[in-house]
Amino acid sequence: MSTWRPSEEAPQDFNMVLYDIEDESGNEEEPSGYEEICDESEIIEEEVYECHSPEAPPYSPLPSPQRRDRLPSMYEQPPSRIASRDRSRSPIFSSDIATMPVVVMLYEENGTQLGADGGDDVFLDPDTHALYVSPVERDRNERRENELRHGSRSGRRGGRTGSVRGRSARGYPSQGRRRARQWVLGYPLNEIWVDDADVPPELLRLATDVLRKRQTSMQDAERNAELESASESNSDDEFFDASNGADDLPRLEGQNLLFEWFPMDTFQGHEEDFKVERTGSVRVFNSAYDAFRSYWDDDVLNLIVTETNQYATTIASTGFQSEWYPTNLHEILCLFSFWMMLGIVKMPTIVSCFSVDPLLKTEVFRRIFTRRRYEMLIRALHFVDSNPVVDNSNPSNTGARCYDRLHRLRPIITHLNSRFQSNYVLDKNICIDESLTLWKGRLNFKQYIRTKASKFGIKTFELCEASTGYLWSFIVYTGKQSATELEQSPGVLKSTAVVMKLIGPLLNKGYRLFMDNWYNSPLLARFLKLNGTDCVGTLRPSRRDVPLIVNKAPLKRGEFIARHSGDVSILAWQDKKRVTMISTCHGAYTALPTVPTRPPSRPVPFKPQVVLDYNKFMGGVDMKDQMLEPYLLERKRCAKWYMKLFKRLINVSILNSRTLLQSSTKKHHDHLAFRLHLVDYILQKHLSHCPLSRSHTASISRSLHQQPDRFIRSTHWPVLLEPTESSIARNRNFAKRCVVCLQNGLKSQKTPYCCESCKVPLCIKDCFKAYHTQSSQKL
Incomplete structure (x- = not known):
């Protein structure tokens, strides 16, 4: 070799x-026009789950809530105020006053307020937006808009004006810096039915009927037996996740499982304290090789x-x-x-x-x-003995199902899961989502996910850090046999069992977990909150215990409705479509996006803070997949599915190694x-x-x-000594004292030759042979 x-x-x-x-x-500082290019940081924020509100046929259509003065739509042309704004982090609460609330106040250079005669204006937060737009900046912005309107492009190629530095243009508002830019601010969101007294009687009657039916069904033992039989007869390649099915969490026994929903003015939910003292790499790594060999x-x-x-x-x-x-x-x-x-x-x-x-x-x-x-x-x-391990712990596994489908990779999966967790401490914001390893061959647990780039392949449930995409824990889905690995109890949904398996070692530490609508439910959110972990994410309106008032409220664009039950809050917001969110640490407050994607001519919409946080922190798994996409080890065809999954795990370990090195050196690599x-x-x-x-x-x-x-099989040859600069300047041959002659007492004897391998000056006549033979061992 x-x-x-x-x-x-x-x-x-x-x-x-x-x-x-x-x-x-x-x-060293970079030039003002420099733009950092990082392929892996161009992350597309995941859109929240949107669904249409189902209608109730037996009841008459619900009337829209009556208000004395309804605010105009934010997409109409309002008498908007223009201000220079870098970013906004402070929440802005909705207002019930009939007149248009002022979001931004402008000041002259001398500090006097513009439009000070309007005494009813109230500035909500002095740190929310920039307060002053100079005349020079206003003229420059108007000139720039005129150039864009007439097709004149300036600056960098593509017509993008303004210098962007760092990652602020790529969805990282906490890093980098953006030049001042004009924004047209839209109206705040309107909350409807703030009190239960505002709810139409038709909806109250509908909610009462549903609650009465639900209490009856909970006492019906036959219905529970039917649900259990339905879960056993479910197909082998699908999860049983009925939207209205029971979800019995044994650890919640003795707790209050009745969800009574109240207006948000009494919500006192708080964010859990993060109890981890140090995050990042557990030990210091100085090179890519050391970090990789830790796995x-x-x-x-x-x-x-x-x-x-x-x-x-x-x-x-x-x-x-x-x-x-x-x-x-x-x-x-x-x-x-x-x-x-x-x-x-x-x-x-x-x-x-x-x-x-x-x-x-x-x-x-x-x-x-x-x-x-x-x-x-x-x-x-090969990675393990070819004889598969028989799984007798699950009585439903008969025939081919009694064998562990991952036995060929089981030692590797167990080892990497352990090392991923022991080498790194996660930051506060984490997420759970699915990932797909491309495989189009025959496989009895192959899955199809239309939202993924691979579409067909081997599905894994992954828990990743939201900011870096570090894979901390994963579960390979193998169909109905996964219930054994998930330690799924009778009556618990598999989506809930996945969350409990992945998040188990992180409970009671103050983490904030983001999930999509396939996992979330009010009961799971309460379970996580009682175990010291916040839960945020989208929610299916058809889930059990979701309030009918939130589910059936007729919202118009720019409106939202929210209710809470103790430590769990649910919010429905109407944008282009209806979005339902659940959280244990968010109220009903709203804010502006920190990095707007709209052009300056269109108004920047207000959004619920829970939606903004979800879009910001839910993309950890997708970030990991996008960073792996340019360097896929499993791109070439493989005859064996487990070889492709093995290459995927190697690739993920390389990405995790890079995160370890960056955490150790505090530098970008x-x-x-x-x-x-x-x-x-x-x-x-x-x-x-x-x-x-x-x-x-x-x-x-x-x-x-x-x-x-x-x-001659040797590498010892006499060559001339390399001359120094002084000898070249004096035009003289370069020579050194011969080591053999020096040993024999001849200190003045010099030679221009040396051994090519030993780099020792030697006389070529006799000393060279004497040095490389046994007679010179004393040297």
């Missing part, structure tokens, strides 16, 4: 190789080596057995680096990686493996440069220790013995 970089030094910085720029971690240590690699060598002996192929030789830990790591380079250098096929054609030749792959050795290694790669550093270090350290084939070793030995006598 050849060595990596035998005659050249490794590049000091891959950022210079990739982008021809110096390390960005320095303290792939010698124990798990030796397991792979042992199982691979054992399985290779059982392959019934004469050609394979004649050419196979055992692998070792170093070769497995080089195999990982081969796959990493396949994610960076996109090759059409595996065969083309070893091509010598000038159009396809790529030196890095041919220097790691030969084509034959790579094919044999892939064929023999370019994703591509990080992967190149990792591959280069692995090949430098392990490629020379990979095993050689018997035929290759025999051919080397035979070639050495068959060489003619005139061939």
Whole structure:
């Protein structure tokens, strides 16, 4: 096996190789027009779940709530006020006054208020918006709008005006800085039916009937038996998640499970105190290799080596057995680096990686493996004994179901789940969502998710950090058999069991968990709140215990209604469609988006704060998937599904390693440069220790013995000493004292020659031979 970089030094910085720029971690200031480009940070915020409110046929249509003076729609042309605003974080509560409330007040240079004669204006928060727009800035903004209106483009290509620095334009309002920009502010949201006395009697009668039917159904034992039989007869590849099904959490026994809903003016919910003292990497990592080996240590690699060598002996192929030789830990790591380079250098096929054609030749792959050795290694790669483990803990598993469907990868999944959790402490905001590993072959637990990029594949439930996308815990979905791994109790929905399994080690620490409507329910939110964890997310209006007033209220665009039951609040907001949210730490207050995406000519809409926080912190899993997309190790076709999932886990561990290094060094590391550093270090350290084939070793030995006598198998040759600058300036030959002569007492004897390998000055006549023979051992 050849060595990596035998005659050249490794590049000091891959950022210079990739982008021809110096390390960005320095303290030098960037030019004013500089825009940081990070492929992995261009994250698309996940849209909240939107649904149409179902109607109740037996009852007459509900009238719209009557108000004395209704505020005009925010999408009409209001007599708006214009102000220069960078960002807004302070919540703005809705107002019940008939006149238009002032959101922004403007001041002259001398501090006098514009329009001070209007004595009814009230400024809500002095820190919410900018207070002053100078005449010069106003003229410049008007000129800029005129240029955009008439098709004149200035600044950077694409017609985007204003300099954007950092990540503020990519959904990270807490970082970077944006120039002042004019915004037209819309009207605040209107809350309807603030008190129960405002609710129409038709809706009260409807809610009373539903509550009466629900109490009757809860006392009906036959209905519970039907739900249990329906869950057992459900298809093997689907979760039983009936929208109105029972969800019995044993840990809530003795608690108040009755949800009585009240107006939001009595809501006293508070955010849990975060009890974790230190977040980020548990220990300090100084290189990409150290962070990566914290997940792939010698124990798990030796397991792979042992199982691979054992399985290779059982392959019934004469050609394979004649050419196979055992692998070792170093070769497995080089195999990982081969796959990493396949994610960076996109090759059409595996065969083309070893091509010598000038159009396809790529030196890095041919220097790691030969084509034959790579094919044999892939064929023999194994992680566990081929005999599957019988699962007798679930009586419903009969026939093929009694075998663990993940037994081929079970040691790897268990090991990585443990290491992901032990190496990193999560920040406060976390999220749970699904991810999909592409697989289009035959597989009895293959899933289809239309919102994912892969559409078909192996589904995993993942708990990630919202800000970095760090994968902390995951569960591979295997159909109905997943109930055993989830430790699902009778009567508990599988969506609830997934949350309890993933969030279990983090309870009572003050985390804030974001989930979508498939997981959330009022009962689950109360369970998490009682265990010291806040719950925020979208909610299906048809879930059990959702108040009918919130579900059936006829909202118009820009209106919302909210109710609470102790520590759980539910809010319905009408935008383009109806959005229902649930939270244990948000009230009914509203705010402006911190990074508006609308052009300055359109009004910036107010949104409920719970919606803004959900859009900001729910994208952790999608962020991880988007950062992995340019470097997919599993892109090439695989004959075995578990090999594709194994490559996916390696890729995720690389991304987690980058997060560990950034947390340790407190510096940003370019994703591509990080992967190149990792591959280069692995090949430098392990490629020379990979095993050689018997035929290759025999051919080397035979070639050495068959060489003619005139061939000297040595690297010690006399060469001239390299001259110094002073000797070149004086035009003299450079010489040093001979070490042999110096040992023999001849201190004045100098020589211009030295040994090429030893770098020792020696006289070429006798001293060179004496130094390299046994007679000079005393030297």
